[in-house]
Amino acid sequence: MESQIHKIHQQLVNKELSCTQLVQARLDALKQNTHHTVNALLDDMALTLAAKVDAKIANGETIGLLEGIPFGIKDVYMVQGTYTTASSDLLKQYKSAYTATAIQKLLDAGAIPLVKENCDSFGHGSSSENTIFGAVKNAINPDLVGGGSSGGSAVNVAKDYTVFSIGGDTGGSIRQPAGYNNVYGLKPTYGRVSRFGLMAYASSTDCVGPIAKSIEDIRIVLNTISGKDERDQTTYASEAIAETTTPDAGTVKTVGYFKNFIESDAIDATVKADFLAAIEKLKATGIAVKALDFFESNTLVSTYYTLAMAETASNLSRLDGTNYGNRIEGENLKDTYAITRSENFSEETKRRIVGGNQVLSQGFSDEIYRKGLNLRDQIAKNFERDFNAVDIILSPVTPSTPPKIGDSLKDPLAMYLSDAYTVGFSLGQLPTLTIPQGTATGLQVTAAKTNDELVLKFANFLKDTI
Numbered sequence: 001m002e003s004q005i006h007k008i009h010q011q012l013v014n015k016e017l018s019c020t021q022l023v024q025a026r027l028d029a030l031k032q033n034t035h036h037t038v039n040a041l042l043d044d045m046a047l048t049l050a051a052k053v054d055a056k057i058a059n060g061e062t063i064g065l066l067e068g069i070p071f072g073i074k075d076v077y078m079v080q081g082t083y084t085t086a087s088s089d090l091l092k093q094y095k096s097a098y099t100a101t102a103i104q105k106l107l108d109a110g111a112i113p114l115v116k117e118n119c120d121s122f123g124h125g126s127s128s129e130n131t132i133f134g135a136v137k138n139a140i141n142p143d144l145v146g147g148g149s150s151g152g153s154a155v156n157v158a159k160d161y162t163v164f165s166i167g168g169d170t171g172g173s174i175r176q177p178a179g180y181n182n183v184y185g186l187k188p189t190y191g192r193v194s195r196f197g198l199m200a201y202a203s204s205t206d207c208v209g210p211i212a213k214s215i216e217d218i219r220i221v222l223n224t225i226s227g228k229d230e231r232d233q234t235t236y237a238s239e240a241i242a243e244t245t246t247p248d249a250g251t252v253k254t255v256g257y258f259k260n261f262i263e264s265d266a267i268d269a270t271v272k273a274d275f276l277a278a279i280e281k282l283k284a285t286g287i288a289v290k291a292l293d294f295f296e297s298n299t300l301v302s303t304y305y306t307l308a309m310a311e312t313a314s315n316l317s318r319l320d321g322t323n324y325g326n327r328i329e330g331e332n333l334k335d336t337y338a339i340t341r342s343e344n345f346s347e348e349t350k351r352r353i354v355g356g357n358q359v360l361s362q363g364f365s366d367e368i369y370r371k372g373l374n375l376r377d378q379i380a381k382n383f384e385r386d387f388n389a390v391d392i393i394l395s396p397v398t399p400s401t402p403p404k405i406g407d408s409l410k411d412p413l414a415m416y417l418s419d420a421y422t423v424g425f426s427l428g429q430l431p432t433l434t435i436p437q438g439t440a441t442g443l444q445v446t447a448a449k450t451n452d453e454l455v456l457k458f459a460n461f462l463k464d465t466i
């Protein structure tokens, strides 16, 4: 699929379509959709902004590439004056007091926000069933899950309800739903995009990134939202990535893949066969392929969930009904906190808060939390060594195809294990992109830290190669 942003931009400039018509049609489609992708429509804001773009065009003024382009926002980003619920009962009535940096940059570029999108509550999940707004249904087969946690965002892009959406990825939440719905989804290098105004899940791996139908659209959005932000000390300044016009492998000479991911018992036979077929096609282009050793899936998943649960327990401790959230009065203050939190958090979120407080508590933290931190460092070092030997790591996105709606809720452990291929790259804070090619749930293209450009270039090469 070619760039939707360029195509729509031309249609607006050529007056083949007014921005108001464009926005109204997408709002109507969102309103009528039965995939449960919408937490709130931003129709007033969107139509007001669209009218301004139309006035500019009518006046003969030039418009920027993103001006008038409709997009979606996972419902964990602050947009001043809009409901930001994190798909939870606790924040069902919460309205943002300010706007997230990444979203503000898109607004400044003239893009038009249409919708706050359904997701797993606070990003906790891999299926977008952990939500008060109804399970998100897969874009291709509505009996299956939409993936998670940014499921509503991926389905909206796949169904053309939004041109692109801004998801959030802590352990795979952009890449996995992108794979489940056959679209592109990028987790940039940690720190490339500001997290200011993203509701914190696990602050050490939380990343802001785009989901779209083409690499070019991913590039345009990434360039717009990247940059150093004084309100997020982990951000760094980055150069804009230039458009790739010719599909060549560029500087990529060697591609690696993790042998144990492919040899694991957990991988679906078709995903495995398709992945190996993609590797063969790559070899046929003259690129060297190297099988790499990596940590076992169980170690990756346990390390990720130990740290993610610890961080979310800490981050969500502020939600006690005092400053934020739907407060339920008890007999005394302590009772009020307890009732507010136990009534308003989902089972999955409570499981993580309890688990996180356990691994952080005295007597356990040395044995579990510190061990997790140590493993994370070892994983990062392992990646450093790997990227001395290979330029790109290629991997399946998931071991199997999307489950039926209802199945993940019955077996949380199986859901955690389904994140086996995504969480390692999060712990390494690497740039990694899902492309809708190679296996039924796509492939992940990963490069060394800060080399987001190489990821996009190589993905462009793969478009015609596999």
Ligand code: GLN
Pocket: 122, 123, 124, 125, 126, 148, 149, 168, 169, 170, 171, 172, 173, 174, 201, 308, 419
């Ligand atoms: N599925 C993973 C989890 O539940 C990742 C979620 C995410 O990236 N927000 O933690």
